[in-house]
Amino acid sequence: AQKVTQAQTEISVVEKEDVTLDCVYETRDTTYYLFWYKQPPSGELVFLIRRNSFDEQNEISGRYSWNFQKSTSSFNFTITASQVVDSAVYFCALNDYKLSFGAGTTVTVRA
Amino acid sequence: DGGITQSPKYLFRKEGQNVTLSCEQNLNHDAMYWYRQDPGQGLRLIYYSQIVNDFQKGDIAEGYSVSREKKESFPLTVTSAQKNPTAFYLCASSRETGGVNNEQFFGPGTRLTVL
Numbered sequence: 163a164q165k166v167t168q169a170q171t172e173i174s175v176v177e178k179e180d181v182t183l184d185c186v187y188e189t190r191d192t193t194y195y196l197f198w199y200k201q202p203p204s205g206e207l208v209f210l211i212r213r214n215s216f217d218e219q220n221e222i223s224g225r226y227s228w229n230f231q232k233s234t235s236s237f238n239f240t241i242t243a244s245q246v247v248d249s250a251v252y253f254c255a256l257n258d259y260k261l262s263f264g265a266g267t268t269v270t271v272r273a
Numbered sequence: 274d275g276g277i278t279q280s281p282k283y284l285f286r287k288e289g290q291n292v293t294l295s296c297e298q299n300l301n302h303d304a305m306y307w308y309r310q311d312p313g314q315g316l317r318l319i320y321y322s323q324i325v326n327d328f329q330k331g332d333i334a335e336g337y338s339v340s341r342e343k344k345e346s347f348p349l350t351v352t353s354a355q356k357n358p359t360a361f362y363l364c365a366s367s368r369e370t371g372g373v374n375n376e377q378f379f380g381p382g383t384r385l386t387v388l
Contacts, residue, residue, distance in 0.1 A: 207379035208379075
């Protein structure tokens, strides 16, 4: 069974639109961490955000924000006012005893 | 600057050959990892190492081998036993394996193509 599901395969938007990426996870552990990584065309994964299972407070960091809802096992990520440089593959990941990645969502931002 | 380096960036291999992918980190991290990425898929764990001279199989270790003789280095050998080795390989490190809060830092990757 897949532990991390990213239902959106591809999203295409015009610059300045907001983009929300969905992530649903599955774990039996009560202590775990959730992550979002960005993979630009260069290939290197870049760490974006981290949230632990005990902190459901949603936050905003610059143009990034996330919505963690433990009741629905979801950890959605939003890019506000998207820019062309945001074009990349975004991965959601769960670390309970090891890191498990979703399949990724390809985001294309058109000028 | 601290970081992870992988070499080469592109690697071509003939069928039946073994090849070794290099991964070096100067972050003083204890744990290192190797992942494989195929198009349209997430990362799958091949091997990981928590300390020098110790490593564990991940989800898809068959056809691969690793060594961890130095803290900074974690080379991956793709053997001829790996039936479908063409993929993008990513190396990562973190402060420790057991801490679920530790983010992993990734290298730039090696794209392996079997001819």
